[in-house]
Structure formats: C-alpha cells, structure tokens
Amino acid sequence: GSDSEDTGTDAGSDAGKIGVILPDTKSSVRWENADRPALEDAFDAAGVDYDIQNAEGDADRMAQIADSMIADGVTVLAIVNLDSESGAALQEKAASQGVATIDYDRLTLGGAADYYVSFDNNRVGALQGEGLAECLGEEEANLIYLNGSPTDNNATLFSAGAHSVLDEVSSYTTVGEQAVPDWDPDQAVTIFEQLYTKVDGDVDGVYAANDGLAGAVISILEKNGRAGQVPVTGQDATVEGLQNILAGTQCMTIYKSAKEEAGALADVAIALATGEEAETNGTTEDSEGGRDVPSILLDPQPITADSVKSVIDDGGASASDVCTGSFAKFCDKAGIS
Amino acid sequence: MTSTKPELADSDFAIDTRTSTVPEYLRAYLGRVRGGDMGALPAVLGLVVLGIVFSVTTERFFSLLNISNLIVQAGPICLLAMGLVPVLLLGEIDLSAGVAGGTSAGFTALAIVDHGQHWTVAVAVGLLVGALIGLAVGALVAILGIPSFVVSLAFFLGLQGVLLWLIGEGGSIRVADEVLRGLTINNVGVTAGWVVAVLVAAVFAGGTLWQHRQRVAKGLQHPPFPVVVVRVVAISLVILAVPFLLNQNRGRPTFPIQGIPWVLPVVVVLLLVWTFVLTRTTFGRYLYAVGGNAEAARRAGVNVVRIKVSAFVFCSMMAAASGIVQASYTGKVSASSGGGNVLLYAVGAAVIGGVSLFGGRGRAVHAVIGGLTIATIANGLPLLVNESYANYLVTGGVLLVAASVDALSRRRRSTAGV
Amino acid sequence: MTSTKPELADSDFAIDTRTSTVPEYLRAYLGRVRGGDMGALPAVLGLVVLGIVFSVTTERFFSLLNISNLIVQAGPICLLAMGLVPVLLLGEIDLSAGVAGGTSAGFTALAIVDHGQHWTVAVAVGLLVGALIGLAVGALVAILGIPSFVVSLAFFLGLQGVLLWLIGEGGSIRVADEVLRGLTINNVGVTAGWVVAVLVAAVFAGGTLWQHRQRVAKGLQHPPFPVVVVRVVAISLVILAVPFLLNQNRGRPTFPIQGIPWVLPVVVVLLLVWTFVLTRTTFGRYLYAVGGNAEAARRAGVNVVRIKVSAFVFCSMMAAASGIVQASYTGKVSASSGGGNVLLYAVGAAVIGGVSLFGGRGRAVHAVIGGLTIATIANGLPLLVNESYANYLVTGGVLLVAASVDALSRRRRSTAGV
Amino acid sequence: MTEPLLALRGVNKSFGHVHVLHDVDFDVHPGQVTALVGDNGAGKSTLVKVIAGIYGRDSGQYLFEGRPVDVHGPRDVADLGVEVVYQDLALCDNLDIVQNMFLGRETRRWGMLDEVDMETRARETLASLSVRTVKSVRQSVNSLSGGQRQTVAIAKAVLWNSRIVLLDEPTAALGVAQTRQVLDLVRRLADRGLGVVLISHNMTDVFEVADRITALYLGRVAADVPATDVNHAQVVELITAGRSGALGLAENAL
Amino acid sequence: MTEPLLALRGVNKSFGHVHVLHDVDFDVHPGQVTALVGDNGAGKSTLVKVIAGIYGRDSGQYLFEGRPVDVHGPRDVADLGVEVVYQDLALCDNLDIVQNMFLGRETRRWGMLDEVDMETRARETLASLSVRTVKSVRQSVNSLSGGQRQTVAIAKAVLWNSRIVLLDEPTAALGVAQTRQVLDLVRRLADRGLGVVLISHNMTDVFEVADRITALYLGRVAADVPATDVNHAQVVELITAGRSGALGLAENAL
C-alpha cells in the first residue's frame, strides 16, 4: 500500500502513521482513562496521524490489530505487550514488513523494539513494598499479598519487586498470598475475605497490586471494622485509590504520569517516523535478547496522603472526580480544590 | 363435559385418592428415588459432601465467621442463577445476564453518586435498566427468532461497552449509600432476626397444614399426616437454626459482629417469590410448557412470544438485583463487573442444582443450592491452596465431583441393563 | 425383503427419479428456499452484508493485504468452530475446547523448546494431548451422564491450571520453530499455489460430474445437467480466484509479500475432511442421528456412548490444531491462551453459520462461514473505531446484525399466518 | 341443510414446493358428525391444522357462521370455540396429566392456580373415558402408554364448552372399550348440537357415527356426501382412487 | 408345538414404584404370528421393549432358542436377529427416509456410505408397502404424515433378514390399502418361518393373521392360546376383565 491516501494533518503527512496498541481495560483503568487521552494530546500537538487501539487483554487480538494497522499504512508501531513472547513475535513480524516498533510501558524481553519508553515494573513493586513498610513500621506484622492476574507478566514482576523489599524485613511474616484472575476486583473481594478468615483476621498489612484490588481489600476490612487500621498498597493513582488514600483506608499508591510517558512516546515515534534519531536517557538491558534497548525511563512516584495533591496538580486525576460526595471534606483537609 | 359425575371405579384412580399409610408412602418414595426422580436431593448431597471435605481439610471452614461469609458471597450467584431459571426452563440461554447485572448496578451507583438519588430510586433505576435489557434480548429472540446464544453473546459484548462508557473517567463507581452497602456488611438486629424466623416458620407450618387439609377434604392425592408433620417440624427447625447460629458473636472481641446478614432475607424472599411464580401461577406453568414442547403450548393457546420475552425480562431484572448485591459487596462497580466467567458460573450453578439446559425441568431452589455449591468452592479453596494453578485445578476438580455425585445418584435405573 | 422388485407406480416416487427440467428445478429450489430450507445461504448473505459495510466505511478493508490478514486471522476460529460441530450436532457443548487448544499448543511448544523435538513430533504431541482431554470430557459426559456444560466448565477451569503450571505464572513459551511459525507468516509459493488450485478445481469438477452420472445411471433423484455444469464452473472459478488474487504482491515495494498463506490450505483440507466425515461416513451419519433423536439411534443399534466420546475427542483434537495455529500467529503460548471468550466466539461462529445448538443440524462449512464472519468483525472494526467502549458496542451490534440477516431469511413462512 | 358453522372455500396450502391442499372446500355443520377420510398423506391432518390456525393458508377463505374471520394462530381459533385433538397429540411430556389437560385454560382462584379444582375435574373426565391403569392423574405424560396419552389428548379437548370439535384419528391407539367410549362421545357431542369432525381410517367406525363423509384424494376434495348415500366399498374407492362411479374427481383432474 | 425361538420366563419390570409387568412368561414361535393383546396400559409396549433390550428386566429369564442369553441393549437383540417396530416409531426427525431406514445398518462401499444402493433398496421396499404421495425418499421424516411415518418404521424393520419381527400397533395410523399390505406382509413373514409378534387393538386384524393369542391384563398374562380356540368376544373379555369363563387369571389374582 501507499501512504499518499492518508488523510492526516498537513505536517505529518509524509511521516506516515503511528499506531499504538494498549493492552486491556480491566487490569487497570489507566489505559483508556489516562494513557489514551494523553497520547492523543501528544500526537495532536505534534500534528501526526495516529491510530490507538486496545487489545482487550487478548494477545491474539493484539496480533490482529497489529496486522490491521500495518495494512492500514502504519510505519511506527508502539505496543504495551501482554507478555514478552507475544510482543516479540509481533515485533518480529512488523520488522519483517519494514515497520519500526517501540515498547511502551512494558519491556518486551527478546523483542525487536527500537526503543523502550517506560517506568520500571520491578521498581514499581519495590516502591509498593517500601510504601507498605513505611506505613507498618518496624513492629511484627502479618502480611497478605493480593497479586495481579497470574497470566499477566507485569503482575509477576510487581509481586517480585515487593517481595524483594518486604522479605528483607525480618519482623514481617507472610501469612497469605494469592493471585487474582484477570485483576478482577469482584473476585478479589472473596479471595481476600477468605485469606482474612483463614488467619482469623490476624492481619496487619496488605500488599494489593493495584488500586482496584486495594478497593476490594478495603471493602472487606470495612465489613470487619478494620478499614484504616490495616495499611493497604495500590498502584495507578486512580480516582478510587486517591479517594481511599485521602480517607485513610489506603496507605499508598504509585503514580505513573501518563502525560510524561505519552509525551516521551510521541517524541520517539515521530523521530522514528521521520527517520531521525530519538533522544534517550539511557538503555535497558534485555536479558533474554542479550541487547541494550535505547530507553526513556521515567520515575514512578509513590503517593501517600501528603502527595495526593501533586497527582491532581499534575493532571493525573481531576479534583472534581476525586472530591465527590463524602470525599469533599478530605480534599478540603488536604488542600485540594 | 363435566356435568355427569361418574363413580370412580376402584381400578381407576383408587391409589390416587386414598390416604396411604406411612410405610406405603415411604416405600413409594424410595421407589421414586430409585426410579431417578429425586428433586433436589442429589444436589444437596453434593453440597453436603463438599462441606464435609472442606471441614476436614481446613479448620476454618465451619467457623461462624466463615459461614456468614459464605452466605454473603453466595448471594449474587444465587440471585443470578435464580434469574436464569425461567430462561433455562425455556431451553434458552442468556449469556448477557452477568454484564446486564454489572450495567444495571452501574446505573444504580451513578444515580446515587451523580444524581444524589435515594437508594430506593436508584435500585428502581437499576431494575428498570435490567428490564429494558431483558426486553431487548427477549424481543430479538422471541420475535426475530435469532438463537438466544447469539443474541445474548452480542449483548454480552455490547453491554461491556456500555459499562465502560458509563464508568468513564473515574474507572469505577462507588456504592456511596449506607443502606445498599449495608446489604452485605450489616446484619439484621438480633431480636428482629428471631421474630422474622419464628414468623416464617409459623407461616410455613400453617400453610402446609392448611394445604394438606384442603387436599384431604377434596379427596385428592396426599401424603400421610405423620409425614407432613415430620416435614413441617424438620424445616421449621432449619429455619430457626439460622438466627440461633448467626445471632452469636462471630467478630473479634473489639468489633462484635452478630445477626443475620441482610443478604439472606433478600435471597430467601426472592426464592419464595420465584417458587410461588413457578408453581402457582399460569406464567410459571407456561414456562414449563413452552420448555417441554413449545409447539404443544402454542397449540394450547399459550402466547409463546410473550412468555419468552417475559422470561428474559425477569432474568435481567434478577441479574440487576444480583449486580447490585455484588456491587454492595465489592463496594463499587467496575469495568469488569459481571463480566468474565460470572455467567458461566451461574449457569453451572443452576445446572448442578438440577435445572436442565434443555428446558422444562428445574426449580428456583435448585439455583440456590447450585449457587451455594459454587460459592462454597470459591469460599473453601482460598482456605486450602495458594498457588494459582492449583486453585484452577482444584476448582475444576471439585466442580466435577459435585456434579458427579448429582449425575450418579440421578441416573435412572430403569434404562440400565438388568 | 428386497428380493421382489415391484414396478414403481407413477404416483409413487415418480417425481423423484425423473430428470427435472431446469425451470422445474429452479422453481423447486425457490420453493425450498421460501420454505426455509436454505443451507448456508443466509450465513453467506450475512457475511456479504458485513463485507459491504466495511468496504464502504473503511477504504483499507478490501485491500489485498487485509484480505490475506483476514484469512490468517480467521484460521484458528474456523478450526475451533469446525471442531465444535460434531459436539454441537449431538446437542452438547464443550466450553473447554478453547483452553484445551491452548494447553495442547503449550505441550507442542514445550516439546520444541524444552525437548528439542522436530515440529512434526511436537504437533503430534499436541494433538495427542487434545485427544486425551477430549477422551476425559467425553467419557464423563457419555458414561457418567454429567451434563456437558458442567463437565466442560470444570475442564475449562482445570485446564487453565494445567497451562499455568506448565508455563509458570505470567510466563509464556515461544513457538520456536520456523515451520510452525511459518504457518501464519509464510505463503505457499506462487507456482505451487496455482498448481494446487487447478488440481483442486479439477478434482472437484470431476467428482461432481462422476457422481451426477452415477445417479442418472441408477435412476436416482438428480438435478438437471445444466445446473450441475453451472455449479461446477462457478465453484471452480472461485477456487481459481484465490491464487489469482493472493499471488499478487501485497506488501510494500520494499517487502514484497505474495502467495497463499499456509493457513488457508490447512483450513481447506480440514474442511474437506470434515465434510467428508459428516456426509459420507457412518460416524457422521450417527452424529446427526444421535443429535436428532438419541433414543431412536440407540434403538437402531447405534453405540451412542462411543459416538459421543469420539465427538469430544475429535473436537479437542481440532481445538489442538486451532491452538497451534493461534500460537503460530501470536508467536507464543501464554497462560491465557484459549481462555477468555475464545470459546464463546467459536460457538457463536458455528451458530451464526447455521449449526443448531439443539443438535442434529449443521455442516462443517457452516463453521467456516461463521468463523469468517466473526473474524471479519474483529478485522474490520479496528479500521472503524478506536475507543474501547465503542469497540465493544460495535462488535456486539455487528454480531447482532449478522445474526439477524440469518434469522430473518431463515424464518419459515409455513408456520406464519396467511 | 343448516348453514355450516365453519366453512373453508378454495383453500390451498404448500410446504415449499410440495402442494398439499388444492382448492379445498370444507364444511362443518352443527349437530352433525363429518367424517374426513382419505389415504395416508392425502392431506387430512394438514387440513385440520389449517382449520386450527396452526398453519396459515396460501389462499382461500375461512368462514365462521358465514362470516369471513381472520385467523392468526391457534388462540384465535380456540376463541371461536373450536377444539382439536391432533394426530401427533401435542402434549408437554414434562407436565403431568392434569397440567396438560388444562394447559392454556388453567382455572385460578385469587390469581393462583386452583389445583384442587383442576385435579377433580380431570379425574372425572378421564373416568368417563374408561381410562384404566393410570395410577395417578399427577403422573407425567411421558410415562403413559400410547393409548393413555391419546385419551389425555381427547379429554383435554372435550373438557371445554366448545362449538366444534375436530378429532384427528382419535381412536388409533385405543383399546376396544376406550374406542367404544370415544365413539359414543362423538355421537353425544353432535347430538348436543356441536359440529364434530372425525378423521379415521376405520370405515366401520366412520359409518357408525358419521352423518356426512368428506373424502380427500391427493389434497383435493373427491366427494362430500351424506353418509347414507354411499356404502363402504364406494368410500374405499374414493379414498384409494379418487372416484367411484359418478362420484369423485373428474377424470382429467386426476 | 415347535420349541419357541424366543422365550421370557417370570419377567418382572417396575418403573420406580409402578410395577408394570408381573411374572410374565412369553413365547415367540418360528413360523407363527403371535398376537399380543391387552387393554391400554396393560404393559404390551413395555413387554416389547424388554424383549428389544430397551428396558432391563428387574427379574426373570431371557431365552433364545432355549438358551439363556445376556441382553444389555438393543444392539445385542438385533444381533440375535430380532427386529422391532415401536409404537412410538423412534425415527430421527432430522434425517430423511433413506437415512432412517438404514440407520445402524448402512451399506458401505470403499468405507463410504453407499447412498446409491440404500436409496434404491429403500424405494423398492416402500413401494411394496403401498406408500403413495411421498414425493421423495430424500424427504426428511418430520415432514411426513402420520401414516407415512409409520410405513417408514415398518419398512425399516422388514428390510433385514431377521428371525423375529415384533410389531407394536403397526397399522394404527395406516390407511385401508396400507393396512392390507402390512397384514399380508405379516402373514408372508410367518410363512417364511420367522417368528412374528403383532400387537393390535383391532380384533378383526388379529383373528385374520394370528396363530396364537397372548392376552395381558394389568401386567399379567391372562391367557396364551391358539387363535382357533377362542372367539372375538372371549378375547375382548380377557382384555377388559382378565378372564373369560375357564380362561384367564384366577379370581384371587385379580
């Protein structure tokens, strides 16, 4: 096919089209609610033609979308892989058709991506662990881990990161650990309630892999009159998570600025599309592929009650969403408006 | 034609109208059981076996706290499975019921959060949304004649879109209402629990005895009186055991929890309503008739289209109720609410309980028993295993065992060899 | 009893054996169509409508590159749906087929990666695993008599555990074999493509004409010769169009891509095999018989248990093939392969194509047409909409439209009012 | 002769390309038993189903008491007071005898099904039809013998105060005593002023109860005559050949 | 008398708590037509299904040519050379006439179904049974009339070289000519040395073709006599009352 029929905006018409494939809608609300608008803004600002799709958690679908995009004249393809192998296969195929690829947020081990734009997932887990340790202090504590989907590679990394921190603290004991299929918050409630029952409520801290799961944990703690007494971690700085932090029922979350990440991606993609070298701030080792991938690595930020405001100020969430109903008074207290 | 009242010869329906003695009755009952006609017995058996296995393998299973957990956790699936009963009775399926529940709950939650409505209004909105979804599915199935599997698959997908759009920016919607949230968190007051239980037991006993007298008076088929009495006493005891157990404190000393979880009366009331509808109304009768032989029902003047549409409407309304209870338990409605395997589990529950997927056979109580079975698996497993893979394996295995108990005991001797 | 050869009176089967004229034949055909007996026609119609909609709304849809994408993407679902046909013909369902495919593909991939086996051995291992899974499901259904919905739901869960255990949490296994990977990436050589297509067309034409002559010779019911010729020519042209189109370069000038994707012959061969099995063997005949009336089949001496078990075995083996093709396309097997809604889509495909969920009605080609329909939706939509919620909504909507076309055109006039 | 209660005029019916009924005229007179006879596959059951509203007509008129009526389904026909016993019985196998007999006409009390009333009436009606060996009226019909099922179907139709009763081979599976009861019943119904249509292959039965005989031959009406005008042999000829002497279809119509 | 080809001794059969067959002895003799008569619900069809292997026995012996045989299903019985026409026909509605007739016994050529052979043979057999108005042997059986369906079921059973044929009310839905053909066929089969069992409620037919008459009354054998030893009225009495004069069940057994 030729690119001439593309109805892109003037500036980018010979830059080709940029395709982005997001992973799903269920594991986290960030992809559709934060990343998509941020990417759209960034591409619009740069005046390039783009197409953003979501694979709905299905690697097969991701491969299909990639094919469609390539058939549609996409010359640079960015993906958030659902796991390394499927990502690698997809990139290999794209490369064989002359399409450049970028890893967005998740590194594809053994892949062929030209660039990697992200936060570090292992680091995210470690930050969660540190956050929880801070809320718990030095005393003896029984911990329960509520991990993300067993089929999501990221979830494995998050959990490993958290363990790498928390397992070092000798006063902590892990009394329960379970993965939640599909990151499903509904199933998470039952799973947590049973882990809680199993130890007869003898729990002092909970590692929940993201805000959705944290919400499920808090629901059960509330039922047992312990919300706010047992610290819970989270991730993604979603509205729900921020509200729970403000209300004191959640200990912390991780903020991964979509604006920064999307902006970085746009820069790299446009550079690739126009055949230029992109600006990076380092490389990431791909242990499996045995190569160093040129990277832009951003800092994940742990968020606690004190720093909720910074997320809102940064545009990661809107005050009007967070400060609804009964949460207004907490916002006032935290100086958010 | 009924103007002449012929004497009934002894060979006609003699056995039918005579009071049988207790041994006779028991022998006949055993015969029926051996003949494969056992009602909910095998499903209950499966549940009991499961309960025993879990109590033996994990000490926590039979704690009061866990039993009340179980009751709350079983609520949504029991409601959903009960809602599926009318649809399954027709020999149809509704794959969209789970997400219909999620979507309806989404509307309920939004009515409270964004529009500050009272919870009653919000629940009404949710039920209405459910009804509309059911109307659409039912109309496409009954009027256009598209197979329900495909229609409801399409709605299963489409409604996930609606839910995503509904939830929008926030990513999830909280159930910001004390009453709704209390449905799964709070308990009926201790005294109120006793009063209600005693009342229910009394109504049940009275109703059963009155019905028995009616049948005896009119010379209709009836079980012997002692059997009726034993049954009334046994069931009343079960009813009274509920407040007896759940009114004890099951929380920690610092945070006492006692009383019957609100979910229980909700499920019980809906179970009674559905049992009534299925056994005592023409609508219920027609569900069975259409499921058994749609053409015969049509010839008998049954409005098959109307029955089908109504079944889907009621199914989605029950799904809405189930979605609201689930949201109350989770504390929020999220993009995945009602999605995933929720529906498959609910259908599995109904089938394990004794509802036929081929239509025409099943009762509301089957859905509840099956729902309890599935919920018991989900409840007991995390007490037992940790590894994800083992979890999947054991869930599958236990499900199979529960279903085998049912299948083996239900197997008809009559068609087997000598 | 057939020793006496009575003269056939004119009123007996006269119409049956006479060669009808072309207009007579067409009138009879139209009559059949109006009577609701249309084979795959409505499903094809639905597919055509869909194709038109997409070509109008998105310019890329009808590009050569996209058409060949579509062929590859449709491969796995066509195979899976075809595998479900025997099970659906029995009126049963196999919810576990999707994950059975994933699990089998997992074994295949492991055989290559961990044990360095040749791809043929690895594929054989995968198919064997599929067969064993099918054997287990089928035996539980046919021998113990547990409803297939429950058995296969249990396996749906259990096999996900097996797959997780096989490859570890969050992990996945690469399809590290050129040939297997090439199944979905590489194409048949240009000349080879032509040769095969011409051969297939010739065999088809020869077979059809030979069969026609047979029937005429034996005085059996047969269509008029001109109709046969037209049909042969039309289908041969369609067959030859495939290499004609796909042998053109559809890549970018710098990366030429041409030839028929390897998946296509795989699907076509399996389609032919299944069509043969269903129409020309006793096994196929018995599938229909058991699905139509299991008791009648049993009385006729059909070994119902064996038929059921075999159907599940073949279903899972086809699922294994589907899983392997899918793994080839995605490049790996992961813990979620074959999970999610894969199975629902495949069943939906079969039903849209014209296979009945109630058993006894359907053909292999229906599964392929239905699979193409579903794959077309998945292929065309990303060209059309972006947001996730819109994607869900439109997918549901389009599925409904495809199914409605089918349902509306299939509707029998006969039972309608005047 | 009285005006027919129900009349079809020029009715045609095809299934796909199979033309089953050709320009059929058919009358049901009050107080008379009309026997509808014809060979296997002549179209008798199809005609009954057209009258019952199960099948639509392709063309032709449907008159009730001389007025054309719109018939869109079995419900409309039942509302006219027409009851039908179908050859293929059409019972719901999963329901019991009482439930089948009252299907679509359940009696209710305070909005609830009045099982007591229905059970009592079902028992009486069945007893009047010489049903024996049925252990219980609460038995599901799939456990009934062929004859028992047929009796239930007949009982279902005669339970109501209808104006026309159509019986499609009602005695095919019945024993000697039961057949006797049904024939008596047929006569009694006609004597009470109902229009009765009886389909049967048993000529003895036909001549015993019929007032008129309508013979179908390959979907065409071969004759419609008073029973007293024809004899056994003539009717058999009409059935198997479409004509008998002066009676029957013209030579060129065959 | 010849040794019976097939014999049941002391067979009992219950469905749940319904005891349907009581200590039944039953013989099928080669070259004879045995008529099995009884009231509706007497247990005739149940007995046939026990013989056919559809139902297991609760107790009692199953003898073939004097030797006890193990019967585990219809297949075993078919292997003994027993063919059955069931009262409830048991056809696959989604299959066509030919497919139904050859179900379970398809002829094959090179491993493939030999449609040509099957179609030809089906056509011949049906023609010999006076089937008319069936447009095509490739019509699916759900579009057939009641009589046409019954003919297909009969044709299916007589297509094979069997030793015993059991016919459960085979002429119930048949027209005059077709009934004639079937009765002739029954006689011909017996004359060829087969054991034939005919169930019928039509006494005229029974007396026309039967050599022996076995009467069932409420699940018990009331009499098993040569047809020439009894008359019409006696048989009806046996059927409806279980005894007739010296014949039948002892008073206290009733």
Ligand SMILES: Nc1ncnc2c1ncn2[C@@H]1O[C@H](COP(=O)(O)OP(=O)(O)OP(=O)(O)O)[C@@H](O)[C@H]1O
């Ligand atoms: N749904 C259908 N599709 C096609 N043909 C049909 C259909 N129903 C009936 N026929 C054909 O119409 C003809 C008339 O059938 P019908 O059932 O009315 O016969 P009948 O007179 O009742 O015969 P019988 O005495 O055997 O009951 C038959 O040839 C039959 O094959």
Ligand SMILES: Nc1ncnc2c1ncn2[C@@H]1O[C@H](COP(=O)(O)OP(=O)(O)OP(=O)(O)O)[C@@H](O)[C@H]1O
């Ligand atoms: N599956 C079953 N469950 C319970 N009872 C049954 C079952 N099958 C048959 N019966 C009962 O057994 C008795 C005998 O039935 P059977 O069908 O053998 O009678 P039959 O002699 O063939 O009568 P008909 O002349 O009406 O065909 C009947 O009373 C019937 O209700």
Ligand SMILES: O[C@@H]1[C@@H](O)[C@H](O)OC[C@H]1O
């Ligand atoms: O941000 C997280 C993402 O990285 C993971 O894959 O899915 C869950 C999210 O919370």
Ligand SMILES: [Mg+2]
């Ligand atoms: Mg008929």
Ligand SMILES: [Mg+2]
């Ligand atoms: Mg019988």
